[in-house]
Amino acid sequence: MTAQSAQTRITTDTLDLMRIPGLSGHEDRVRRALRSKLEAMGIESSADRLGNLVAHFPGQGPKVMLFTHMDQLGFIVRRIEADGLIRLERLGGVPERALAAQEVLICVGEGRDVPGVIANKCHHATTPEEKYKVLPYAELYVDTGMCSAEEVEAAGIRIGTPVVYAPHASTLAHGRIMGTSVDDRAGCAVLLEVARQLKARESGPPVDLAFTVLEEFNLRGAQPLAQQLLPDIAIQIDLALATDTPDMGARGDVTLGGGPGMGLYSFHGRGTLNGVIPHPAMVHLMEESAAAEGLPLQRSAQVGVLTDLSYVQLVGAGVASIDLCFPMRHSHSARELCDARDLAALAQLLSAALARITPDFDLDRDAYT
Numbered sequence: 001m002t003a004q005s006a007q008t009r010i011t012t013d014t015l016d017l018m019r020i021p022g023l024s025g026h027e028d029r030v031r032r033a034l035r036s037k038l039e040a041m042g043i044e045s046s047a048d049r050l051g052n053l054v055a056h057f058p059g060q061g062p063k064v065m066l067f068t069h070m071d072q073l074g075f076i077v078r079r080i081e082a083d084g085l086i087r088l089e090r091l092g093g094v095p096e097r098a099l100a101a102q103e104v105l106i107c108v109g110e111g112r113d114v115p116g117v118i119a120n121k122c123h124h125a126t127t128p129e130e131k132y133k134v135l136p137y138a139e140l141y142v143d144t145g146m147c148s149a150e151e152v153e154a155a156g157i158r159i160g161t162p163v164v165y166a167p168h169a170s171t172l173a174h175g176r177i178m179g180t181s182v183d184d185r186a187g188c189a190v191l192l193e194v195a196r197q198l199k200a201r202e203s204g205p206p207v208d209l210a211f212t213v214l215e216e217f218n219l220r221g222a223q224p225l226a227q228q229l230l231p232d233i234a235i236q237i238d239l240a241l242a243t244d245t246p247d248m249g250a251r252g253d254v255t256l257g258g259g260p261g262m263g264l265y266s267f268h269g270r271g272t273l274n275g276v277i278p279h280p281a282m283v284h285l286m287e288e289s290a291a292a293e294g295l296p297l298q299r300s301a302q303v304g305v306l307t308d309l310s311y312v313q314l315v316g317a318g319v320a321s322i323d324l325c326f327p328m329r330h331s332h333s334a335r336e337l338c339d340a341r342d343l344a345a346l347a348q349l350l351s352a353a354l355a356r357i358t359p360d361f362d363l364d365r366d367a368y369t
Contacts, residue, residue, distance in 0.1 A: 006193055007344035011177065013037065013189035014343065017070075018169035018179050021107050023162035024071035024091055024217040027051050029110065030185075031070060034211050037192055043199055052225045054210040057198045061205035061359040065231035065319075066194065066350070067222060068187035068238065069215030069308060072180070073332060074164035077106070077157060080149045086116065086142040088163060092216035097134040098333045103166035104142055108156035115166060116144040165334040174257065175340040182328055182336035184215070186343055187237040190326070193347040198354070205233075205357040215308045219272075222308040226315040232363060233282070233320045235350070236309035239338070240300045240325035248329075252300055256327045257339045259296030260346035262286050263323035268306035276309050280368035281361075282322035289353040295345050300325060320363050324350065 022030035031053050038045045038055055045055040053070070073092030080086055086106070100120040105113050118140050121130070142163070146152050169179040177186065188211055195209055208229050214221025226234065240261045243252040254261055262283065267275035290297035313321040326346050329337040 006347060007175065007340050010189045010193050010343045010347065011171065011175070011340045013192050014177055014182070014186045014340070015169040015171070017185035017188055018181050019167045021105055021113070021162075021164045021167055022070060022072055022181070023074040023107065023164050024214050026107065026162040027071045027213045031211065034070065034188060034192070038195060041196055041199060043195055048225055048228070050221055050224060051213045052210055052221060054208050054225065055195060057207040057209065059204045059206040061357055062232035062361055062363065063229070064205050064207045064233045064235065064354065064357060065210060065226060065229055065312065066191065066207055066235045066237075066354075067210035067212050068191055068236065069184050069213070069221070070188055070211040071213055071216050071221075072164060072183070073216040074162060075104070077159050077161040077163060079159065080152050080157065081141070082149050084144065084146040084148045084152050086144065086152065086157070088137060088140065088142060090137050093332050094137070095332055096137050099137060099140060100135065102334050104163050105166045106142070106144070106157055107162045107164065112156055114144055114155050114157060116142040119143050168335070172337070176256070176337060177340055178335055178337045180334055180336070182338050183239050183331060184237070186326060186328070186338050190237055190343050190347045190350070194350050197347075197351045201355070204354055205361075207354060212308060219306060219308045220311050223311045223315065226312040226319070230316045231319055233357065234309060234312045235282070236307050236312070236321070236323050237346070238307050238323060238325055239328035239331060240298065241302060241305065241331060242327040242329045245329060252302065254298050254300050254327050256329060256337070257341060258298050258327060259342060260349050261298035261300050261325045261327065263300050263302075263325060265301040266305045266307065266323065267303050269303065272306060274310040275306060276313060276321060276323055278322040279320035279363070280365055281320055281363050284368050285353050285356060286322065286324065286349065289356055290349055293348055293352045295349055297349070298327065
């Protein structure tokens with residue numbers, strides 16, 4: 001498999017998956033699409049009661065759980081007004097200042113979804129005090145064009161119905177991908193590529209490759225799966241905040257197109273005292289693998305960022321864990337941006353690292369510190 005063919009496959013898979021709505025807790029369409037893609041490769045998979053999807057690749061050595069989340073952030077219908085306008089509740093870290101005038105999709109069912117728009121007050125009626133004010137989400141409403149609550153309900157929309165940014169996926173210059181839910185459909189596409197390579201391998205550690213649920217909601221959807229699998233090693237795939245734009249320059253040193261990265265520190269102090277400090281064996285493994293493959297390996301350390309690895313790492317007797325990542329701009333907005341070259345390099349790094357996990361792979365911290 002050439003690097004170019006891997007990049008092309010990853011781009012296609014990312015774009016395909018970005019066009020499928022899958023709000024956290026409502027990932028079923030995405031799961032079915034991923035299962036279909038795995039089946040097309042001749043790879044069997046199974047789902048647990050929560051909806052986590054996992055494919056097992058047997059082998060010898062420490063047990064590895066390699067995973068990424070398939071859900072996306074969005075909204076839940078909170079209220080339907082008598083005139084047919086719809087009020088929303090946020091689900092996940094939705095930025096209020098990015099909401100006005102955004103198109104949304106109300107997910108009633110495949111073939112029956114209803115488009116709408118988050119209303120933006122008429123400019124001609126906006127007072128000077130309002131022009132630079134961000135409205136709280138509770139004051140926003142969705143206009144579907146329908147004229148009554150009865151009409152909205154007849155379309156299948158109820159309190160509790162999931163709503164997402166209207167799915168969009170396109171490519172920009174230099175192999176860059178732009179649209180909704182790059183976080184983390186791009187990670188899903190990377191794992192599909194790794195699955196192709198795992199199926200063709202002749203040796204290596206046992207790997208449970210998983211696409212997980214509920215990450216954007218409470219970060220705990222992967223935890224029951226990890227409790228069942230009891231891995232020795234956990235490798236999680238998600239975004240890294242790209243810091244190569246004027247508004248992000250002071251946050252770090254991660255560049256779009258600069259290659260895959262690894263998280264050296266993450267912490268979320270806003271109500272969730274959790275994060276990940278990676279196991280030294282995993283840092284050493286990724287550094288050695290990147291050097292052997294001639295790949296750059298960017299480093300990220302952030303406060304305010306959290307992944308579901310934070311809970312997976314605490315399963316059983318503790319799991320040797322690390323967050324691997326691809327740079328992404330404009331996180332949690334309706335138009336996120338990543339670089340397909342970074343995704344292809346991340347898949348290459350993962351395959352190389354997994355090949356280095358032999359039966360005698362040392363997980364003793366004292367061997368590395």
